Amino acid sequence: MIEAQGLTKRYGEVEAARSVSFTVNRGEVVGILGPNGAGKTTILRMLAGILTPTEGEARVAGNSASVDAMALKRSLGFLSGDTALYQRLTPREVLRYFGRLNGIDEASLARRIEELVDAFQMRDFANRQCGKLSAGQKQRANVARAFLHDPPALILDEPTNALDVVSGRFLLDAIRKERQRGKAILFSTHVLGDAEVLCDRVLLLHKGQVLDEGAVKDVVARAHAQTLTEAFLNRIGDEA
Amino acid sequence: MRPLIVWHIFRKDLLETLRDRRALFTSLVLPLVIYPLLFTVMARVTSSKREEVAGMTARIAAWGPVPERAMKAVLAEKATLVESLPTVPADAMERARRAVADKVVHVVLVTPDGSAASSVPVTVYADSTQFESDAIQERVLKVLRKAGVALLEERMVALGQPAISARPLAVEGFDLADSARRAASLVGALLPYMVLLLLATAAFYSAIDLTAGEKERGTLQTLLTAPVQPLEVVSGKYLTVLAMTLVAALANIGSLGLAIGRMLSGAGGGEASFHMGPRVVIALFLTLLPAALLLSALFVAVGVMARTYKEGQSYLMPLLFLVIFAAVGSILPGAELTPAMALVPLTNVTLLMHDVLAGHATLTLATMVIISSFAYAAMGVLLAARVFETEQVLLSGEKPWKDVFARKAKGGLTPGSALFFVAVLVVVAFYGSIPLLRAITREQIGRAIAISEVGFFLVPAVLWALALRVPLSDALQLRLPSRRGLLGTVLLGAGGWAVGMVVMSFLSRFEGAREYSRQLGDLLGKHGPLSLGESVLLVGLLPAVCEEACFRGVVLVGLGRTGSRWLAVVGSALAFGLFHFNPYHIVLATVLGLVLGYAAYESRSLLPGVLMHFVNNSLHMVLARVPSLEARFESPVVIGLGLVVTAAGLWLLRGSAVRPGPDPSPSVTRPGAVLHP
Numbered sequence: 060m061i062e063a064q065g066l067t068k069r070y071g072e073v074e075a076a077r078s079v080s081f082t083v084n085r086g087e088v089v090g091i092l093g094p095n096g097a098g099k100t101t102i103l104r105m106l107a108g109i110l111t112p113t114e115g116e117a118r119v120a121g122n123s124a125s126v127d128a129m130a131l132k133r134s135l136g137f138l139s140g141d142t143a144l145y146q147r148l149t150p151r152e153v154l155r156y157f158g159r160l161n162g163i164d165e166a167s168l169a170r171r172i173e174e175l176v177d178a179f180q181m182r183d184f185a186n187r188q189c190g191k192l193s194a195g196q197k198q199r200a201n202v203a204r205a206f207l208h209d210p211p212a213l214i215l216d217e218p219t220n221a222l223d224v225v226s227g228r229f230l231l232d233a234i235r236k237e238r239q240r241g242k243a244i245l246f247s248t249h250v251l252g253d254a255e256v257l258c259d260r261v262l263l264l265h266k267g268q269v270l271d272e273g274a275v276k277d278v279v280a281r282a283h284a285q286t287l288t289e290a291f292l293n294r295i296g297d298e299a
Numbered sequence: 300m301r302p303l304i305v306w307h308i309f310r311k312d313l314l315e316t317l318r319d320r321r322a323l324f325t326s327l328v329l330p331l332v333i334y335p336l337l338f339t340v341m342a343r344v345t346s347s348k349r350e351e352v353a354g355m356t357a358r359i360a361a362w363g364p365v366p367e368r369a370m371k372a373v374l375a376e377k378a379t380l381v382e383s384l385p386t387v388p389a390d391a392m393e394r395a396r397r398a399v400a401d402k403v404v405h406v407v408l409v410t411p412d413g414s415a416a417s418s419v420p421v422t423v424y425a426d427s428t429q430f431e432s433d434a435i436q437e438r439v440l441k442v443l444r445k446a447g448v449a450l451l452e453e454r455m456v457a458l459g460q461p462a463i464s465a466r467p468l469a470v471e472g473f474d475l476a477d478s479a480r481r482a483a484s485l486v487g488a489l490l491p492y493m494v495l496l497l498l499a500t501a502a503f504y505s506a507i508d509l510t511a512g513e514k515e516r517g518t519l520q521t522l523l524t525a526p527v528q529p530l531e532v533v534s535g536k537y538l539t540v541l542a543m544t545l546v547a548a549l550a551n552i553g554s555l556g557l558a559i560g561r562m563l564s565g566a567g568g569g570e571a572s573f574h575m576g577p578r579v580v581i582a583l584f585l586t587l588l589p590a591a592l593l594l595s596a597l598f599v600a601v602g603v604m605a606r607t608y609k610e611g612q613s614y615l616m617p618l619l620f621l622v623i624f625a626a627v628g629s630i631l632p633g634a635e636l637t638p639a640m641a642l643v644p645l646t647n648v649t650l651l652m653h654d655v656l657a658g659h660a661t662l663t664l665a666t667m668v669i670i671s672s673f674a675y676a677a678m679g680v681l682l683a684a685r686v687f688e689t690e691q692v693l694l695s696g697e698k699p700w701k702d703v704f705a706r707k708a709k710g711g712l713t714p715g716s717a718l719f720f721v722a723v724l725v726v727v728a729f730y731g732s733i734p735l736l737r738a739i740t741r742e743q744i745g746r747a748i749a750i751s752e753v754g755f756f757l758v759p760a761v762l763w764a765l766a767l768r769v770p771l772s773d774a775l776q777l778r779l780p781s782r783r784g785l786l787g788t789v790l791l792g793a794g795g796w797a798v799g800m801v802v803m804s805f806l807s808r809f810e811g812a813r814e815y816s817r818q819l820g821d822l823l824g825k826h827g828p829l830s831l832g833e834s835v836l837l838v839g840l841l842p843a844v845c846e847e848a849c850f851r852g853v854v855l856v857g858l859g860r861t862g863s864r865w866l867a868v869v870g871s872a873l874a875f876g877l878f879h880f881n882p883y884h885i886v887l888a889t890v891l892g893l894v895l896g897y898a899a900y901e902s903r904s905l906l907p908g909v910l911m912h913f914v915n916n917s918l919h920m921v922l923a924r925v926p927s928l929e930a931r932f933e934s935p936v937v938i939g940l941g942l943v944v945t946a947a948g949l950w951l952l953r954g955s956a957v958r959p960g961p962d963p964s965p966s967v968t969r970p971g972a973v974l975h976p
Contacts, residue, residue: 109523129526137524143517147318148311159307160525188318204521 060085060243061106061212065115068101068267075101076267078115083212083243088234090254091247092291093264099247100139102264103216106245107137119212133161136205139216143201146190150181150200153189154207161208175203179233195226202233212243219253231257251288261287263294270294304527308535309542312509316543322508326501326547331554338558352434359439360398363387363410366419372446373408373439386412395424405435490656491649492626494552498587499594499622501547503615505540506598511611514603533599533687537680540595548587552580582655586665589672590648594622596679600686625649636660641667642729644675662811662882667729670877674725677718684715711769714866717857720763721874724849728755728878742828748837757845760853775852780902780955787951788907790944791898795891795911796918797941800932802890812883824923831924839917843909850875850892851899851908859900868896891915897949903956907948 061083068076076098083089093099104110106117108128117124120134144153151172158168176185179199184192189200198218205213215234219227234257238244248254254261254275261278263270271278271294275287282290317323357378361370363386374380381404388394395407407424421443425436452462513519522532601618605611625645628634636650647668654660731754739747764774772778780788806812821827823834850871858867872892879888891912898907922929931937 107524109520129528132524132526135524139520143521145311145315145518146516147315152311152314156307156311157525160304160522160527162526201521205524 060120061089061214061245062118063102063106063115064118066102066105066112066117067114068098068105068110069113074267076105076112079264079267079269080115081262081269081272083245085211085243086238086241087259088238088244088246088257090258090261091245091264092249092251092254092261092287093247094249094295097264098267099264100216101267103137103139103214103245103247107135107214108132109137133208134210134212136208136210136213137216138201138205138214138218144189144197144204147188149186149188150192150196150203151176151185153200153204157204157207163208171207171209175207179203180229195222195229198222198226198230202230206233206237211241212245213237214245216247217249218246219248219250227253251286251291255287263291265295301531304531305534305538308522308527308532309538312536312539313542316505316508316539319508322504326504326543327550330497330547330551334551334554334558348430349434352431355431355435357406357435357438358404360384360395360404360407361409362391362395362407363412364419365408365410365421368450369408369419369421369443369446372442372449376438376442378439392424396426399424399426399429399432405432406439408439490552490555491652493555494548494583494587494652495590495622495626495645495649497551497555498544498548498591499598499619501551502540502544502591502594502598503619505543506595506602507605507608507611507615509536509539510599510602511605511614512608514605515607529687530684533603533680533684537595537599537683540599541591544591544595545584545588548591549584552583552587579655582660583652586648586651586655586668589669589676590645592676593644593672593679596676596683600679600683603683603686636664636668638664638667639733642671642726644672648672663880666880666882666885670880671725671729673877674722678722681715681719681722711767712764712774712853712857712860714858714861716763716767717854717860717870720759720853720857721877724755724759724878727759731755741822744822744827745829745833745837749841752837752841752845756842756849760845760849763853774856775848776856776899776903776905778904780904780906780952783951784902784904784907784955787898787902787948787953787955788904788910790948790951791894791907792910792914792948794941794944794948795894796915796932797938797945798894799887799891799915799919800938800941802887804933804938806883806886809883815881815883820923823920831920834920834923835917838920839913842916843913846875846878847895847899847905847908847912851895851905855896855899864900868893868900871896894945894949898952901949901952901955907952 063079063081066076066079067074079098079102081089091099091102101110105112105115105124106119108117108124108131111125117131119131122130122134124131144150145156148156154172154175155168158171163171176182179202181196181199181203184196184200189197192200202218205215213234218230218234222230231253234244234246246254246258258275260272260274262272263278271281271290273281279285279287279290282293284290284293355377357373357376358381359373359378360382361380362382362384370380382398387409391407391409395409398404398407405425409422409424410419423436423439423443425432427433427436448465451465455465456462513522523529597618598615601614602611605614622645625643626649628643628646628649634640634646634650636647636654640650641647641664651660651665651668654664728751732751735747735750760775761771764771767774779785803812803816807816823829823838827834829837854874855867855871858870861867872889872895875892875895876885876889879885895908895911898911899905918932922932
């Protein structure tokens, strides 16, 4: 569903990602883990069709970013720390705007917005300008924005960042529900505890390269560690 | 590019901008309040100060042997002598400066010791930086000059001559302009300068907020995750900045016009009245439109380079200074709208506004200003679009300028390249035609036509195709239509002239069009310097080849890459029309361009257009020499027949292309292609 084939991104002499390949299947949550500067955001941006790879190919639901980036974006919900909401619009207006950009007809859009307002418990603040919302409320609205067009694939870049425990738990539950609905989910986080409980597989990324990939228990075992955090530190230590 | 997506982005951006109360207050509310207030206060203060000085008793010092006659005259006009010294002090200038600065006196009258009795110099010291001293000096000088004339008259009488002989020339000035025109001229000098600055200010804040501001707030990347193309995003933002700029401009024009008008009527005591009617407001708005288009494009293009609001301000500030520089150019002494000045961006608009307000704008120069401004605006939009297509810029990369300008042109003829080509052509044709028209006499008109057709159209079209490495057969559509298309081509050639006849018949209702037609007839008709053969060759065949290669070749093929037939046909027709400069000829050429463009788009061949263009132009050369034929071709029956034949020709040409598309390479609107570095 989400496919990275030899993705490489170079900025002059700097190589932000080097020949990264992996696949995320339907009904699967894959965690992409790495320290700051590991190349996570670059890879996710290439997969979302925002950045053009120097080499390799990004595909989502069979749509290649280099051939039909618009189709790729329609089949993808993208959320990252850099994707903020419009401060002077209400969550309802933000959803309506992105629904229209995704080509959803007005009647279906109105229904879908109400569904999401209920599902994400946004009724109390759906008509309040985003600039006046709390971090948790903003993140709920932002996740609703990413889920709005009901895409078959989701890329979530550190979605639990800056969230309190309740909001973080709420979000993880939402991701689980989407997995149950058969979505392919690529999930990046530096909270390894989240990855441990949520991800079916993980990718350890360092200096733009994949160090290891597999189920959490296999990655932990291969690193001769007890926990994912330990495995992660061991692998980085090996590379450093 | 999908207009509906652009519309959604525009609506959202406008809504957000309108909710920004601070920006709204600065760009709309403040001008509406501040200018009337400022000018009313200024008018009141100036008026009351003037009245105060007029009724004020002047405090005067007299140093040295100032003639008694002069002193009497001065003191008779509301003045009092504060100090009188029999000799001039050694440090007279410094002492006078101090006395005026300390407000002990307003002016000092100085006559050097030992001056001859027949001609006594009297110098009036004053400080022009002090309103009262300056005004009193003016009053005293007037009195002294009058006293001098009276003295001269007395001397003439003493010599036995009539007193009037003291004034051998009775000189008087007379202003032909009525009070309204004087006021309009005064307003015209101020208003364009201020309005351009206000336009720039409005564009400045909207552009920063919607570009660098969005990047800083992190919402630009959110937008880029949606299925939208960068060109759609830039177009939506551009339209928002344009809308805000125009609304602010309208508010400012109204507010400033009223305020200055009130100030003038207050200051001039009714002598200088100023009224800005709806026609003037509409004319001003139309004049401002191209300036707003250009400013919005430039500010969006530069604003998006910045990563933060603060950085945006530092990037745009130099641009704002350039606008000020351009605006100042219009208020320099002797600055006037000439064909050359009509091509200077922004300065041309302020000069045209001045002419509109003063009531002596000409249609030809106005057209030149508007066309050149649209061309510059098109270049600005293309620059903005190019910047937006640079991912490093969108994602706040480290070297955005390098990325934007170091990219190599690729993709052959694109819609962008077609628009850029038109903009370049405008500059080449305008700047090229000025020396050409100066150097060539009426007798050499044939040479001028040949040089302009080949130099301004054919050569640029060929060079453009070569520079983009597009085969000439593709860029200029040098291919034959299908058999069916060939039949359509023949019919179009036989009847296409009728379209021009219908348009000309409509335009002949306007005196300007009739006058233009007469001028063309004088130049190219039987009394002109060209023979029939030369006319057919130079006015019939040459434009048919050169202009078709340009507009139904490079421009149409480039615009055709959008995949939209109407955009290609209408766009190329408008570009074709614009190059006919005279407003009436623009209408005629645009309508003909629609038919020519449709034929070329459908047949993927230059031939139908060349044939119709040639027959149409040549026919008019023949008709100009054989008046008896003219009546036949103006007959409704013949024109109707021509239109039917044209329609049949176009029907046969429809879908007659041998090849499937205007260009075999893929459409540039292919999603994803726009983000490639």
